[in-house]
Amino acid sequence: MRRSVLALPLAAVLLSGCSLIPDIARPAAPVPAAWPEGPAYRRPPAALPASANPAVEADAIGWRDVLRDPQLQRVVELALANNRDLRTAALNVAQAEAQYRVQRGGLFPQLGATGALSAQRSPSGFTPGGGAVTSRVWSGGIGFTSYEIDLFGRVRSLSQQSFQQYLGYDETRRASQISLIAQVANAWLALVGDRELLALTEQTLVNQQEALRLTQAGLDGGNATALALRQAQTSVETARASLAQYTRQQAQDLNALNLLVGTPVPAELLPTASLDSALVAEVPSGVDSAILIRRPDVLAAEHNLLAANANVGAARAAFFPSITLTANGGTASTSFNRLFAPGTGNWSFAPQINVPIFSAGVLQGSLDVAKVQTQLQVVEYERTIQTAFREVADVLAARGTYDTQIAAQTALAGAYADAFRLSMLRFRSGLDNYQAPLDSQRQLFTAQQELIALRVQRLQTLVTLYKALGGGWSETTRLTAANP
Numbered sequence: 001m002r003r004s005v006l007a008l009p010l011a012a013v014l015l016s017g018c019s020l021i022p023d024i025a026r027p028a029a030p031v032p033a034a035w036p037e038g039p040a041y042r043r044p045p046a047a048l049p050a051s052a053n054p055a056v057e058a059d060a061i062g063w064r065d066v067l068r069d070p071q072l073q074r075v076v077e078l079a080l081a082n083n084r085d086l087r088t089a090a091l092n093v094a095q096a097e098a099q100y101r102v103q104r105g106g107l108f109p110q111l112g113a114t115g116a117l118s119a120q121r122s123p124s125g126f127t128p129g130g131g132a133v134t135s136r137v138w139s140g141g142i143g144f145t146s147y148e149i150d151l152f153g154r155v156r157s158l159s160q161q162s163f164q165q166y167l168g169y170d171e172t173r174r175a176s177q178i179s180l181i182a183q184v185a186n187a188w189l190a191l192v193g194d195r196e197l198l199a200l201t202e203q204t205l206v207n208q209q210e211a212l213r214l215t216q217a218g219l220d221g222g223n224a225t226a227l228a229l230r231q232a233q234t235s236v237e238t239a240r241a242s243l244a245q246y247t248r249q250q251a252q253d254l255n256a257l258n259l260l261v262g263t264p265v266p267a268e269l270l271p272t273a274s275l276d277s278a279l280v281a282e283v284p285s286g287v288d289s290a291i292l293i294r295r296p297d298v299l300a301a302e303h304n305l306l307a308a309n310a311n312v313g314a315a316r317a318a319f320f321p322s323i324t325l326t327a328n329g330g331t332a333s334t335s336f337n338r339l340f341a342p343g344t345g346n347w348s349f350a351p352q353i354n355v356p357i358f359s360a361g362v363l364q365g366s367l368d369v370a371k372v373q374t375q376l377q378v379v380e381y382e383r384t385i386q387t388a389f390r391e392v393a394d395v396l397a398a399r400g401t402y403d404t405q406i407a408a409q410t411a412l413a414g415a416y417a418d419a420f421r422l423s424m425l426r427f428r429s430g431l432d433n434y435q436a437p438l439d440s441q442r443q444l445f446t447a448q449q450e451l452i453a454l455r456v457q458r459l460q461t462l463v464t465l466y467k468a469l470g471g472g473w474s475e476t477t478r479l480t481a482a483n484p
Contacts, residue, residue: 018151018152018153019153019156019157019313020152020153020157020312020313020316020317021153021157021160021309021310021312021313022309022312022313024305024306024309024374026293026302027305027378027381027382029289029290029292029293029382029385030382030385030386031289031292031385031386031389032289032389033288033289033290034288034289035285035288035289035392035393035396036393036396036397039400040396040397040400040401041396041397041400042400042401061283061284061466061471063076063181063466063471065281066280066281066283066462066463066466066471067181067185067279067280067463068278068279068280068281069271069273069277069279071268071269071270071271071272071273072184072185072188072271072279074269075184075188075257075261075265075269076181076184076185078261078262078263078265078269079180079181079184079260079261079262080177080180080181081262082261082262082263083180083260083261083262084262085176085180086173086176086177086180089169089172089173089176089177090173092169092172092173093166093169093170093172093173095169096162096165096166096168096169096170097166099162099165099166100159100162100163100165100166102162103158103159103161103162104159104162104163106148106155106158106159107150107155107156107159109144109147109325110144110145110147111142111143111144112142112143112144113140113141113142114139114140114141114142114143114328114330115139115140116138116139116140117136117137117138117139118136118137118139119134119135119136119137120134120135120136121134121135122134122135135334136334136335137332137333137334138332138333138334138335138336138339139330139331139332139333139339140330140331140332140339141328141329141330141331141346142328142329142330143326143327143328143329143330143348144325144326144327144328145326146324146325146326147324147325147326148322148323148324149322149323149324149325151320151321151322151323152316152317152320152322153313153314153317154313154314154317154318154322156313157310157311157312157313157314157317158310158311158314160306160307160310160313161307161308161310161311161314162307164303164304164306164307164310165303165304165307167303168299168300168301168303168304168307169300171296171297171299171300171303172296172297172300174296175295175296175297175300178296178467178470178471179467180260181467182463182464182466182467183260184257184260184261185280185460185463186460186463186464187253187256187257187260188257188271189279189280189456189459189460189463190253190256190456190460191250191253191254191257191270191271192271192273192274192275192279192456193275193452193453193455193456194246194249194250194253195250195271196274196275196452197242197246197249197449197452197453198243198246198247198250200445200448200449200452201239201242201243201246201445202243204239204242204441204445205236205239205240205243207441208232208235208236208239208441209236211232211235211236211437211438211441212229212232212233212235212236215228215229215232216229216232223430228435228438231435231438232438235438235441235442238442239445242449254270275452275455275456275459279459280459280462280463281462282462283462283465283466283469283471285392285396285465285469289389289392291469291470292385292388292389292392292469292470293385294470295388295469295470296470297384297388298381298384298385298388298470301377301380301381301384302381304377304380304381305374305377305378305380305381307377308370308373308374308376308377309374309377311370311373311374312367312370312371312374314370315363315366315367315369315370316367318356318363318366318367319356319363319367320356321353321354321355321356322353322354323351323352323353323354324351324352324354325349325350325351325352326348326349326350326351326352327347327348327349327350328347328348329345329346329347329348330345330346330347331344331345331346332344332346388468391464391468392465392468392469395461395464395465395468396465398457398458398461399458399461399462399465402454402457402458402461403458405454406451406454406455406458409447409450409451409454410451412447413444413447413448413451416440416443416444416447417444419440419443419444420437420440420441420443420444423436423437423439423440424437
């Protein structure tokens with residue numbers, strides 16, 4: 001009989017296979033199949049990464065193939081090891097996985113062994129003999145309490161919900177990792193740009209101080225006016241203000257980079273390359289927008305949708321009867337040395353059935369809530385894809401126009417450089433005063449500043465495109481989406 005009682009949970013597990021989780025298909029992507037076309041979306045002539053080919057899409061390219069500078073690669077590795085936000089995301093995954101194991105444990109009876117001693121003393125006058133009596137009972141057994149037979153899949157639905165939430169957290173961790181790589185790269189590129197702007201400003205300040213000296217000499221010699229001297233002074237002070245600005249920005253760039261990395265970046269890993277170096281490679285955008293369904297945030301939204309749908313199954317199962325079992329088998333004796341003697345065995349079996357009859361609308365309300373939550377997750381899934389499409393389209397438009405803008409800005413800076421050179425020749429020949437060289441120098445400085453900013457923005461656009469396309473999944477840990 002004891003063996004029969006203990007075999008009941010196993011039979012219940014084998015019988016419980018019903019599931020009331022509704023069938024659900026992945027919602028159709030509410031975005032065009034192809035990327036936008038037009039003058040802004042021209043593909044640049046730059047080459048793909050060395051390890052890639054036009055048939056390989058961005059999410060299959062490792063970040064080391066895109067971020068080519070060795071110092072930048074080492075900084076990214078430091079960030080992946082030390083960034084606190086990424087650690088938080090990883091711990092959230094571990095917590096969700098543990099919660100899933102807790103929920104899944106409800107599918108099986110929790111067996112436990114017990115041993116107990118009960119001692120009691122009755123005072124004089126309470127027994128037929130009149131004397132005090134001391135009694136002891138030793139007992140031991142094994143059993144389970146309130147195990148629910150999952151006939152209609154309620155526990156299994158909750159387990160499936162917890163499993164999908166776990167997978168969603170893992171995709172969120174992957175999205176955090178890709179985002180961190182992009183943030184570190186963009187902060188590092190901003191530091192490169194501000195260093196070049198600082199060097200440009202220092203050189204410009206030297207030139208303008210020399211111009212101020214020449215103007216002062218011209219004023220002393222009667223070849224310049226006080227107005228020209230004041231204008232030269234304004235150019236010097238403007239350069240000094242820019243020098244302070246870029247000195248501040250460089251320090252703040254380094255602070256931002258240290259925060260992202262999670263530890264001070266060693267001096268030998270700070271950028272030494274210029275914007276002329278091959279810092280970032282081109283990223284293929286693919287032929288259509290189907291790549292977006294593989295983005296980590298989209299996959300996380302999909303898992304959240306499946307989790308909400310599994311909760312509908314649990315809410316449906318609550319309408320049906322539930323059966324819980326409590327069983328125990330063991331032995332008991334008034335003396336410890338006879339605890340396992342023949343005739344001391346005992347057992348108990350207490351099945352219980354609960355049939356919902358009247359719940360004042362609670363069960364129906366719970367089901368309606370679960371259905372609405374599923375619909376909300378469908379909307380969230382579609383919104384996530386639309387946001388992803390917009391992000392990629394914006395970056396493609398930027399990538400398609402920056403080369404033209406940089407070429408025009410380069411030509412503009414070259415024209416201002418020639419104008420400055422010619423105006424200086426005329427000034428030194430005595431044909432003009434120093435007003436023309438001053439104006440040309442200010443225009444050249446502004447054009448060179450804008451050119452450096454545009455070149456930084458173009459490189460950051462390539463990094464952002466890699467992130468927007470969900471790049472780098474091959475270098476992250478993927479979990480299988482198998483059912484629990």
